[in-house]
Structure formats: structure tokens, C-alpha cells
Amino acid sequence: MRLSPHDLRQIDEAFIAALSEAALRVLAVNLLVDLKEAHDRLGQNPANSSRPSSSQPPWEAASAAETEDPTEDPTAPASEPPSSAATTPASDKNKAPAGKPGKRPGAPGCGRLVTLPVQEEILHSPDRCRCCGTPFPADAPTKGYNGRYALDVVAPTSGSPGLEVRHTKHVYLQRQCSCGHWTHAEPGRCAENTDWQVELTEWHLAGPMLVALICALSLRQRVSRRGVQEFLADWLGVSLSIAAIHQCLHEAGRAVAPVIERDIVPLIREAELLHVDETGWKEGNQLLWLWVFTCTTATLFAIGRRSRRMLHKILGEAFVGWLMSDGFWAYRDYDRRLRCLAHLIRKAHGLDQSLDPLARPFGAATLALFEDLLQQVYQAREGPQPPADLYQKNRGKLDAFNDLCVDHWDCAHEKTRQLAREFTHDWEAIWAVLEFPRLPITNNWAEQALRHWVISRRISQGTRTEQGSLAFALLVSVIETCRKRGVSPWPYLAQVVQQRRKGEPAPVLPEPAPAP
Known part of the structure; x- marks a missing residue:
């Protein structure tokens, strides 16, 4: 880079207007060199550089059309009809279709020796x-x-x-x-279910506790199918095929499906305070989203599109509790909302450290306001009595900041403009903590619930099929709910598999462990 951040902070429109033509040419060449170098860095990926494959986000290798549903965003432009340029290239038409995984027809089979x-x-x-x-x-x-x-x-x-x-x-x-x-x-057998390609039956080599161990190794320890196979063979002397291990995971997912609808979803919909977040998730060659909904005694995961329809499918339209979330527009359908202030503070820090002279004052003003108001919230929480309404107490500061947001509504700097509009759109959700200081100010519950599975996503690169995504979401919902309740999920998971293989109802979730 020819120009450092210190150099760029001194360059604005007035500085450029005062330069001579020769100086402008020199500056333009320096900026062009820096711009090309920056674009080269942005264009680096595991295929054209030494970057490891794990550094590639799932959305770079998946279809961008699946990131969210544009038809549900009222601000999204109308979709255009497909053009002839979108047809399959001639080189792709002659390419042989990818074969399905597994044994090919006519290949010799193999049996298990006792x-x-x-x-x-x-x-x-x-x-x-x-x-x-x-x-x-x-x-x-x-x-x-x-x-x-x-x-x-x-x-x-x-x-x-x-x-x-x-x-x-x-x-x-x-x-x-x-x-x-x-x-x-x-042998016991669960009734057929067309939504699943795997059977629930006692006619299975792996017993219920072995299935729970495979789930623990694959999901909590993030071990690959082949790694699970190696561990079972080396440490337990148990020889299972990759297909059998894969079947165990999907069978366990099907087994816990009734537990989700019966025990977890009602707790999520009736929660007084619910934290929700979402992150990108790759399924096959399309980009979906991994959603998490967590409250005091339950955690629910779901994989699907980032849309209003998906949110309403989980919560319904009658959710009346407090909803802690980020700034995704679909959350605005619910009245009692809380915004994660940590997200806004990070954005304000970014503006305060920006090279753009329009961004720095707005970022500094936002940080100063947050520092003042959050200090009052912390002090109010320490008192034995219900705290007073801090919103009315700071009405003058908030009105002045609202005017500042309106002034920056059409700011030329994109990030400043976006943050100003974000405050305007979510004003009540952002400052609700001033009226109710006991409420949380961050979305840490949801982010901590996602952290383990985000690391798992980087290792596994997501799931391959719709059934795999469903089994994953169902199993991790039960696992995280048990962990939130302070009980081990594995004996319960083995009990669920055992009962469901017989065609009997799944046992209820364990009660929360007593506090020490």
C-alpha cells in the first residue's frame, strides 16, 4: 500500500480540489495501485492463494439466491424474469452428472462377520x-x-x-x-414416515447407547464420520461402516422429532424472554441459515431461509414475550422487541475509527451516548427498588441524538447512513432497556448457543441433504436444551431411541438439575 490510514484521513474533497493537475495525476496513480492491491486481496480464496479451505465462508461456495427470501422484504425490488444469458453454458451441458454417494449398482456387496x-x-x-x-x-x-x-x-x-x-x-x-x-x-418398529428415508426399528446393529455415543462424537466433539469409525474400531473394537454411522445419526434425529414439537417448541413460544439469532449454513450447494431460539429452559435450532415465513413458522404470530435480536427487518413484526446493543456499539466503533471525515463525528457521538446511558442502567440495576424510567430522565439527550440521526439519514457515507437509519427504524427496541433496566442489553445467550455449531460448520462445511439438515437441527436442539438444564443429554437420547424403536412415545425431557 502506498497510502497509509494516516494519509487517507487527511484527504477529502477540499484537499483534492486544491491540488494541481500534476499532483492529482500522482495521487490518482497511487490510489489506483492501492485499489488494485485491495481488490486482489479481496479476491483471494483457497483456489488461487495459500488461504486454507476452512477460511472460505459457506456463502462463497453456495448459491447467493438462497441467502434470504427477497419476495418477503418490502424494500426489495421486484424480481426480473430470467434472461437467455442465464441458460446453461454449452460446456456444462456436456458435463457428466455427478453420481450419488454409496455403492454403485452391480458392485459386490459385503457382509459383517461376527x-x-x-x-x-x-x-x-x-x-x-x-x-x-x-x-x-x-x-x-x-x-x-x-x-x-x-x-x-x-x-x-x-x-x-x-x-x-x-x-x-x-x-x-x-x-x-x-x-x-x-x-x-x-422386532419393534416405529410407524413409517414419508418425511424420513431412515427407519426406526430394533432391527439395527447399533444399540441405543452406542447411537448416543456416535451422536456425542459427531456433534459435540465435531468428529467426522470416518473419525468416528476409527475411534470405535481402535478404542472399543467395534467395526461399523460409514453408512451405518450415518444411519445412526439420522435415526436419532427422527427419534427426537416428537420431543421438539411436544416439549421444546411450546416453551419457546411461551417464553417471557427469548433470544434469537441466525448465521449462514451451507446445505449441499445452496446457502441457508441456521436459526437459534433460546430461553431459560430450552433451546431450539432450525435450518431454513432467512425470511419472515421461517420466523413465523417457529414463533407463530401471537408471540407476546420480549424478543432479543439483531436488526433483521422480519423481527419488527413483534411489538416487544429488544436490540442487541453490542452490535450497535461495534458499528459505532467502526465509524469512529473510519477514514471518512463524515463518519467519525457520528460514531463518536453514538459511543458517548451509549457510555452515558449504559452507566445509568448499570447503576439502576444495583438498587433494591424498581428503577425509575431512565428514558424520560434522558429525554433531552435522546431527542438531540434522534435529530442527529435524521440529519445523517441521507449521509454520503454508506455505513453512517445505514447506522442512522437503523436507529430510526428500531428506536423503541434499542432504548427499551431505559424503561426496563432489568432486561438484557446483549444477545449473548443466542450467540453463545451458536458458537459451538459455527465452529462445527467451519469443519464440516454444513450438511449435504435436507434430511441431514433436519436431523442436525433436531439433535442439537435436544443436546443444547439438556445442557441448558444442567443434565447430560446422552442417557436421555439413548432412552428416546430405545422407546421410539419399539413404536412407543418418546420420554419427556429431563427436568432442570437443582442449583448447587
Whole structure:
């Protein structure tokens, strides 16, 4: 760079107007060199530089058309009809379609060899005739019909720490009734669901606790499918295919689906104070958004578009609690709103440190006002009595700042103009904390709930399919809700999988752990 920030702060329209033609040419050349260098830096990506692949945001490799729904934004321009230039290039038409993952048709299959010793054999027999309904007597003719092996992990019986692998053989019997009908014992099975491509059934090699362990490794420890396979083989002597591990995760997601609708969504919609945030999420080759809604006792995740429709799908239109959020326009549909002041303070810091002379005064004025008013909020919180209305107490300062925002409504500097309009649009939500000082001033709850999964997104680059996104959102909702309640999610998740595989209702979420 030829011009430093110190140099740029001294250059404005008046300075340029006073330069001679020769000096202007020199300045223009310096600015052109700096501009090209800046564009080269902005254009760097893992394909054309030494930047690691993990530094590429999901939206750079996904379709920008999926970032949010423009048809729901009242300020968005009308969409234009597709032009002929948007058709597929000739080179792409001749490109072979990408094949689906997995075994190709006609490829030789493989089976699992039973190598682990069997610790227990469990017999399953029917209790009554499926034809006539008569209970079987103890001496009814019985013979073997089918069987399966199951691997699971349990706590050691000796009480020492560690995991113990249990290999169980399940034998399904058939019994003959006096009417002559033979009735088979069947493994448990959940009813079919067309929304899922994975079955919920006891006819599965991985037991419920092993499924919970796979979820823990994949989601909480951020281990890849192949890494989970390696860990199970090296440390537990359990050999599972990548497809089986993948199936376990999706099966667990389907198992907890009723828990979300029955136990978590009502808590979110009835919360007195709800924190909500969203971040980019890549699904296949399209960009969606990972939403989080969190209150005192529950956390809900969802993956979808950044739109009013998605927000109303989660919260409904009758949400009456306080909603802490950022400045996304769809949140304005709800009356009792709070704005995260940390976002605004960071933007004001950016203006205060800007090279533009129009931005610095507005940024400095915003920071000074926040420093004064937030100090009053902190003092009001320390008092034993309900604090007085700080908004009326500071009415003169706020009116003067509102006039300053109006003056900068059409400011030539884009960031200054945007921040001034943001204050005007969300005035009541920003300053609600002055009327109710006990309310939060930041959206830390939502941002902390997202932090672990944002790191996971950088490692995994999101999900590949719609079902994968759904399973991910359902599982992390249960995991984070249990952690918020101070209980371990893994025994509960294993219990849910066990019950749902039998076709029975999922158990209710654990109650919050008592405070120490």
C-alpha cells in the first residue's frame, strides 16, 4: 500500500480540489495501485492463494439466491424474469452428472462377520396368537424363527470408569396356537414416515447407547464420520461402516422429532424472554441459515431461509414475550422487541475509527451516548427498588441524538447512513432497556448457543441433504436444551431411541438439575 490510514484521513474533497493537475495525476496513480492491491486481496480464496479451505465462508461456495427470501422484504425490488444469458453454458451441458454417494449398482456387496464374543442371548416370543387372539399356554409348540446381533455400550458393572461393549444375540421365536396358526415374534418398529428415508426399528446393529455415543462424537466433539469409525474400531473394537454411522445419526434425529414439537417448541413460544439469532449454513450447494431460539429452559435450532415465513413458522404470530435480536427487518413484526446493543456499539466503533471525515463525528457521538446511558442502567440495576424510567430522565439527550440521526439519514457515507437509519427504524427496541433496566442489553445467550455449531460448520462445511439438515437441527436442539438444564443429554437420547424403536412415545425431557 502506498497510502497509509494516516494519509487517507487527511484527504477529502477540499484537499483534492486544491491540488494541481500534476499532483492529482500522482495521487490518482497511487490510489489506483492501492485499489488494485485491495481488490486482489479481496479476491483471494483457497483456489488461487495459500488461504486454507476452512477460511472460505459457506456463502462463497453456495448459491447467493438462497441467502434470504427477497419476495418477503418490502424494500426489495421486484424480481426480473430470467434472461437467455442465464441458460446453461454449452460446456456444462456436456458435463457428466455427478453420481450419488454409496455403492454403485452391480458392485459386490459385503457382509459383517461376527467376531466379538456374545455376552447375552435374549429370547423373544409372542404372548398371544395373532390370528385368533388366544394367549399361548406355557407348553405351546415353539421353535426359532429369526435372530439378530446388537452392539451397545454400557457402564462397567465393576463401577470403574470407562466404557464396556456388550454384544447381545436376540433370538425371535414362533409359537403355534391350538387353531393351528404359527405366530412370529417381531422386532419393534416405529410407524413409517414419508418425511424420513431412515427407519426406526430394533432391527439395527447399533444399540441405543452406542447411537448416543456416535451422536456425542459427531456433534459435540465435531468428529467426522470416518473419525468416528476409527475411534470405535481402535478404542472399543467395534467395526461399523460409514453408512451405518450415518444411519445412526439420522435415526436419532427422527427419534427426537416428537420431543421438539411436544416439549421444546411450546416453551419457546411461551417464553417471557427469548433470544434469537441466525448465521449462514451451507446445505449441499445452496446457502441457508441456521436459526437459534433460546430461553431459560430450552433451546431450539432450525435450518431454513432467512425470511419472515421461517420466523413465523417457529414463533407463530401471537408471540407476546420480549424478543432479543439483531436488526433483521422480519423481527419488527413483534411489538416487544429488544436490540442487541453490542452490535450497535461495534458499528459505532467502526465509524469512529473510519477514514471518512463524515463518519467519525457520528460514531463518536453514538459511543458517548451509549457510555452515558449504559452507566445509568448499570447503576439502576444495583438498587433494591424498581428503577425509575431512565428514558424520560434522558429525554433531552435522546431527542438531540434522534435529530442527529435524521440529519445523517441521507449521509454520503454508506455505513453512517445505514447506522442512522437503523436507529430510526428500531428506536423503541434499542432504548427499551431505559424503561426496563432489568432486561438484557446483549444477545449473548443466542450467540453463545451458536458458537459451538459455527465452529462445527467451519469443519464440516454444513450438511449435504435436507434430511441431514433436519436431523442436525433436531439433535442439537435436544443436546443444547439438556445442557441448558444442567443434565447430560446422552442417557436421555439413548432412552428416546430405545422407546421410539419399539413404536412407543418418546420420554419427556429431563427436568432442570437443582442449583448447587
